[in-house]
Amino acid sequence: MDLKLIFAQELKTQLLQDWSEKELYDLIETPKHSHLGDLAFPCFQLAKTMKKAPAQIAREMAAEITSPLFTKVEAVGPYINIHFDGSKAGKEIVSGILAKGKDYGTHTFGENRTVVLDMSSPNIAKPFSMGHLRSTVIGNAIATIAEKCGYRTEKINYIGDWGTQFGKLIVAFKKWGDPDKVKENPIAELFILYKKFHEEAELDASLEEEGRKAFKLLEDGDEEITGLWRWFKDESLQAFKTIYSLLGVEFDSYNGEAFFNDKMEEVVTLLKKQHLLEESQGAQVVRMDDGNLPPCLIKKTDGATLYATRDLAAALYRHRQYAFDEALYIVGQEQTIHFQQVMNVLKKLGYNWADEMKHIPFGLYLKDGKKMSTRKGRVILLEEVLQEAIKMAEDNIKQKNPDLKDAYAVARDVGVGAIIFHDLKNDRLNDIEFSLEHMLTFEGETGPYIQYTYARAQSLLRKAGQSEPLTFEGLEDAESWDVIKQLRLFPEIIEKAWQHYAPSVIAKYLIATSQSFNRYYAKTKIISGDNQQHSRLALVHAVGIVLAEGLRLLGTKSPAEM
Ligand code: ARG
Numbered sequence: 001m002d003l004k005l006i007f008a009q010e011l012k013t014q015l016l017q018d019w020s021e022k023e024l025y026d027l028i029e030t031p032k033h034s035h036l037g038d039l040a041f042p043c044f045q046l047a048k049t050m051k052k053a054p055a056q057i058a059r060e061m062a063a064e065i066t067s068p069l070f071t072k073v074e075a076v077g078p079y080i081n082i083h084f085d086g087s088k089a090g091k092e093i094v095s096g097i098l099a100k101g102k103d104y105g106t107h108t109f110g111e112n113r114t115v116v117l118d119m120s121s122p123n124i125a126k127p128f129s130m131g132h133l134r135s136t137v138i139g140n141a142i143a144t145i146a147e148k149c150g151y152r153t154e155k156i157n158y159i160g161d162w163g164t165q166f167g168k169l170i171v172a173f174k175k176w177g178d179p180d181k182v183k184e185n186p187i188a189e190l191f192i193l194y195k196k197f198h199e200e201a202e203l204d205a206s207l208e209e210e211g212r213k214a215f216k217l218l219e220d221g222d223e224e225i226t227g228l229w230r231w232f233k234d235e236s237l238q239a240f241k242t243i244y245s246l247l248g249v250e251f252d253s254y255n256g257e258a259f260f261n262d263k264m265e266e267v268v269t270l271l272k273k274q275h276l277l278e279e280s281q282g283a284q285v286v287r288m289d290d291g292n293l294p295p296c297l298i299k300k301t302d303g304a305t306l307y308a309t310r311d312l313a314a315a316l317y318r319h320r321q322y323a324f325d326e327a328l329y330i331v332g333q334e335q336t337i338h339f340q341q342v343m344n345v346l347k348k349l350g351y352n353w354a355d356e357m358k359h360i361p362f363g364l365y366l367k368d369g370k371k372m373s374t375r376k377g378r379v380i381l382l383e384e385v386l387q388e389a390i391k392m393a394e395d396n397i398k399q400k401n402p403d404l405k406d407a408y409a410v411a412r413d414v415g416v417g418a419i420i421f422h423d424l425k426n427d428r429l430n431d432i433e434f435s436l437e438h439m440l441t442f443e444g445e446t447g448p449y450i451q452y453t454y455a456r457a458q459s460l461l462r463k464a465g466q467s468e469p470l471t472f473e474g475l476e477d478a479e480s481w482d483v484i485k486q487l488r489l490f491p492e493i494i495e496k497a498w499q500h501y502a503p504s505v506i507a508k509y510l511i512a513t514s515q516s517f518n519r520y521y522a523k524t525k526i527i528s529g530d531n532q533q534h535s536r537l538a539l540v541h542a543v544g545i546v547l548a549e550g551l552r553l554l555g556t557k558s559p560a561e562m
Pocket of ligand 1: 118121122123158159160311329331
């Protein structure tokens with residue numbers, strides 16, 4: 001049973017009959033420090049109608065409200081703080097978790113609503129960058145959290161497979177490329193060609209023009225150029241798919257920029273009809289409502305379309321195709337202006353649903369304080385990074401548990417999980433220092449630490465030979481109550497993570513829950529043969545349910561042994 005609900009019901013029946021249970025429920029907070037109480041009700045809202053100071057209301061009401069489930073009720077400034085009777089309330093909470101199992105924390109408020117996520121979206125013929133890694137893992141976690149809240153999701157990988165850069169690449173390939181080399185090592189080889197193009201173009205300005213022409217030919221469907229482009233794309237997709245399968249991420253659609261090549265004319269026509277297109281230095285632009293924003297470029301002088309034009313066509317298409325309630329673009333914060341422009345153009349066209357489009361930005365990966373980049377030689381190949389993490393996890397596991405069966409599979413879950421968790425535990429917008437050593441330690445605020453805590457819980461259950469259904473009869477000690485209170489928060493944490501599109505809320509919660517469980521574990525002999533053992537194991541089982549489900553929501557695995 002939900003403790004907040006119990007508190008809300010007591011408030012309503014004993015003191016605040018005029019309020020709805022829901023209103024009261026939504027006001028109840030969890031105090032930052034648990035010694036202050038398990039739940040707190042703020043009296044600011046009441047102060048308005050009662051025309052009394054919030055602190056006075058809190059004092060008066062705290063003196064009146066009672067329940068056999070509360071051990072203490074007190075006014076703390078403008079709040080009514082309550083402490084639950086751990087053994088009685090604990091029974092409600094733990095039994096509830098055991099009964100619900102994996103469904104604990106599930107919400108229904110997203111039912112019959114669709115969220116479209118534009119995520120990952122790497123560029124073909126280029127290495128998969130750290131930014132694309134962030135977009136992939138953040139997007140994937142947000143999607144899983146959305147599903148947990150009842151939403152239907154569409155995960156779209158908007159592959160960057162169109163634009164002037166492909167004209168340049170094709171020119172470079174035709175001038176300097178060696179087909180055999182490209183076949184052998186497509187991404188690296190194409191990237192070398194792309195870089196060579198830029199070096200040469202600094203000396204020879206006509207190359208840029210050639211590149212533009214080649215892209216125009218591509219847009220017009222030229223056979224030879226299209227063939228090359230398709231080849232580059234197939235090779236790139238194959239390499240990306242290796243990464244996705246390591247990360248355990250799947251998509252519902254791979255419709256990238258090229259898919260919209262024949263769908264942009266509609267946008268241009270609509271803009272023309274509504275007299276929104278203006279000419280600026282030969283190009284076609286839409287002026288922004290906010291004068292601080294640069295005009296949105298729709299067509300270049302030579303008629304070639306742009307990144308924004310394709311995003312406009314994609315938005316129209318997605319709205320038609322999925323009738324989305326929300327469209328999230330998980331893209332680095334350096335593209336903030338681009339998304340403001342795209343949304344503004346849609347609003348100008350009269351599409352109010354553009355208000356349901358949201359750019360979900362994120363910060364950079366840093367290596368020794370500097371931007372990790374795929375350009376300028378400091379290329380970090382993600383696949384190598386993942387393999388290295390797996391290797392390091394394997395070494396750690398060999399030391400800790402040399403007899404573990406299937407050690408490679410576990411190492412993969414731990415190594416990849418470490419990278420994902422390290423990304424997600426940070427607030428999205430922060431830049432993150434990339435350090436494999438750091439990510440992979442079994443102590444501290446890491447993925448392996450959470451996974452290890454989960455495996456420890458499973459090992460306790462195995463050791464106790466616990467197979468029959470566990471029931472929780474109640475435990476009295478303070479450490480178990482701390483764990484139980486932590487478990488109680490899970491449903492709220494999921495809702496909060498969704499509201500802020502912040503997987504970090506869940507990651508931080510998993511850290512706190514693991515720490516709380518490990519404190520309990522350090523103080524208590526769980527398998528001691530006394531009459532409380534059954535309840536302790538039931539609690540261990542509930543902890544396992546929450547940790548595994550939390551890890552799943554982040555897109556990480558929870559091996560039963562490691
Ligand atoms: N391919 C782009 C890049 O790597 C990201 C695409 C983001 N999504 C979008 N709808 N514009 O920068």
